Amino acid sequence: xxxxxxxxxxxxxxxxxxxxxxxxxxxxxxxxxxxxxxxxxxxxxxxxxxxxxxxxxxxxxxxxxxxxxxxxxxxxxxxxxxxxxxxxxxxxxxxxxxxxxxxxxxxxxxxxxxxxxxxxxxxxxxxxxxxxxxxxxxxxxxxxxxxxxxxxxxxxxxxxxxxxxxxxxxxxxxxxxxxxxxxxxxxxxxxxxxxxxxxxxxxxxxxxxxxxxxxxxxxxxxxxxxxxxxxxxxxxxxxxxxxxxxxxxxxxxxxxxxxxxxxxxxxxxxxxxxxxxxxxxxxxxxxxxxxxxxxxxxxxxxxxxxxxxxxxxxxxxxxxxxxxxxxxxxxxxxxxxxxxxxxxxxxxxxxxxxxxxxxxxxxxxxxxxxxxxxxxxxxxxxxxxxxxxxxxxxxxxxxxxxxxxxxxxxxxxxxxxxxxxxxxxxxxxxxxxxxxxxxxxxxxxxxxxxxxxxxxxxxxxxxxxxxxxxxxxxxxxxxxxxxxxxxxxxxxxxxxxxxxxxxxxxxxxxxxxxxxxxxxxxxxxxxxxxxxxxxxxxxxxxxxxxxxxxxxxxxxxxxxxxxxxxxxxxxxxxxxxxxxxxxxxxxxxxxxxxxxxxxxxxxxxxxxxxxxxxxxxxxxxxxxxxxxxxxxxxxxxxxxxxxxxxxxxxxxxxxxxxxxxxxxxxxxxxxxxx
Numbered sequence: 031x032x033x034x035x036x037x038x039x040x041x042x043x044x045x046x047x048x049x050x051x052x053x054x055x056x057x058x059x060x061x062x063x064x065x066x067x068x069x070x071x072x073x074x075x076x077x078x079x080x081x082x083x084x085x086x087x088x089x090x091x092x093x094x095x096x097x098x099x100x101x102x103x104x105x106x107x108x109x110x111x112x113x114x115x116x117x118x119x120x121x122x123x124x125x126x127x128x129x130x131x132x133x134x135x136x137x138x139x140x141x142x143x144x145x146x147x148x149x150x151x152x153x154x155x156x157x158x159x160x161x162x163x164x165x166x167x168x169x170x171x172x173x174x175x176x177x178x179x180x181x182x183x184x185x186x187x188x189x190x191x192x193x194x195x196x197x198x199x200x201x202x203x204x205x206x207x208x209x210x211x212x213x214x215x216x217x218x219x220x221x222x223x224x225x226x227x228x229x230x231x232x233x234x235x236x237x238x239x240x241x242x243x244x245x246x247x248x249x250x251x252x253x254x255x256x257x258x259x260x261x262x263x264x265x266x267x268x269x270x271x272x273x274x275x276x277x278x279x280x281x282x283x284x285x286x287x288x289x290x291x292x293x294x295x296x297x298x299x300x301x302x303x304x305x306x307x308x309x310x311x312x313x314x315x316x317x318x319x320x321x322x323x324x325x326x327x328x329x330x331x332x333x334x335x336x337x338x339x340x341x342x343x344x345x346x347x348x349x350x351x352x353x354x355x356x357x358x359x360x361x362x363x364x365x366x367x368x369x370x371x372x373x374x375x376x377x378x379x380x381x382x383x384x385x386x387x388x389x390x391x392x393x394x395x396x397x398x399x400x401x402x403x404x405x406x407x408x409x410x411x412x413x414x415x416x417x418x419x420x421x422x423x424x425x426x427x428x429x430x431x432x433x434x435x436x437x438x439x440x441x442x443x444x445x446x447x448x449x450x451x452x453x454x455x456x457x458x459x460x461x462x463x464x465x466x467x468x469x470x471x472x473x474x475x476x477x478x479x480x481x482x483x484x485x486x487x488x489x490x491x492x493x494x495x496x497x498x499x500x501x502x503x504x505x506x507x508x509x510x511x512x513x514x515x516x517x518x519x520x521x522x523x524x525x526x527x528x529x530x531x532x533x534x535x536x537x538x539x540x541x542x543x544x545x546x547x548x549x550x551x552x553x554x555x556x557x558x559x560x561x562x563x564x565x566x567x568x569x570x571x572x573x574x575x576x577x578x579x580x581x582x583x584x585x586x587x588x589x590x591x592x593x594x595x596x597x598x599x600x601x602x603x604x605x606x607x608x609x610x611x612x613x614x615x616x617x618x619x620x621x622x623x624x625x626x627x628x629x630x631x632x633x634x635x636x637x638x639x640x641x642x643x644x645x646x647x648x649x650x651x652x653x654x655x656x657x658x659x660x661x662x663x664x665x666x667x668x669x670x671x672x673x674x675x676x677x678x679x680x681x682x683x684x685x686x687x688x689x690x691x692x693x694x695x696x697x698x699x700x701x702x703x704x
Contacts (some may be wrong), residue, residue, distance in 0.1 A: 208656055464552075
């Protein structure tokens, strides 16, 4: 009864604290909306004139940035709350969410509802803005659907609204840590449709601009949303506040570095240095950079001080975090205004068709030298390859520092796999792949059939489990426990099922290239990113149970491993032959529209790509068989050593017993012969 009395008495106080955080977030959102509207007033008229569009009126002109601030505020709070629930607040050992985690998920649900409303309004405002009409004129269903069908950005906001709606519903029913991590991934996916449209997705160098925007917006969402969730957790008087604050501080530092680097890269693509202070866009970029620099330094040092003083109470953290939050939302307002301002690069000379469709010119045909050394760094996969190599080497170094050994062959295999990804995406192969089918097929083979077997031979999860320290009994789970939970999750067991892995590995060839899906994907940069991710992941889950050093959730016997590899070979061979025999050019309209003077015979290029697919099917067989032979040899050696150690320990009792049995059988047979 006493505990119930305490709970009842503290409930109003907890609600009051939560309301205070809500008021703070609303205040910050209003500040962001005012900043966005004020700065938009300086550039909106110029934007309509620059693009030759009629002015849709003040409601649409000023309402659009305000509505976008509402949508983005809901998005960052939703993402930050789910981040807190999934990786900040420790879940129970049973996998159920703790009370604080459940509160964060419920907050994410309300934020997702705000995100949904803002995204729905953005559909109408975007349609009105693009058509030069007041927003009330496009609210007719037939008119709105017609405009949305013609506007990629309006479609993107519609898809975002659908994702936010699903998140809002799911957050009402989720009670476990595993599903919370799924919702967190879904919330990040909700940012992607809008990233794929707008300034960064059009014009020259849109590949670099879009990739940098991915880092920038994801970093901003985790940084800003994470701070909101941390303040809410502190105001609620949540458990493990020091641990949660330290985890957020580490994430915030990484996000700030990613935002700073990607923001500089994106700005250099959109505004020349000599126009940084002479154009409205350049001034807004400068303001945003200054705000980010101030936030990075101020936020880091104040969080460090607050974390040190966390045992004295959460007051310091809340006070300092509130100031940082207001500046963060003001920065969001600047970013929204920046999105409403035409970049100088878009108002310059009209890019060629190749630059518009691919992002950069291709003036010469691909040669072996250009495929290897004509570098165009891929910010997503190039960064991924370098980061994976560095993290692996750091892990190996830590093992050796404490006196443990790690096989050199595994390190070499992992680094070769990372190098393969780097060459496939950031060398000339990656540069020519979007425009030349045969080069694309070569990239496909590298990403799905060469890099994955090398990576699984590196044993990354075994290395991580040896490097990461266990949380210990009674302590909150950490990175090692999260990794183990993922390895034992139903999703991992499903994907590494031999039949599922085989179907994904070989079936995706036919589903992508013979269904018309590839033709649609060719025009979208985000689709190229998704294809490379798919190639790499399905290759990894296929080769993991076959030759992987890490124990697979569903181990295969030796004959099963060989059989799985041989079962995939006919499908690869038939796919390559089908490409070579086909009289229809896949992606013909897109490749013709590039107007590359040195690409005249598309069918011959497709046949070359089919030949690469057919011939490359032998490469994984060689790698797999060589790896299996080495693994079998080492297994036999280990078994022989175990038998020798056992014999030394028990005086070879097993062999002595076996010889005694043979003598006994011989003695029993002797009287019969006599």
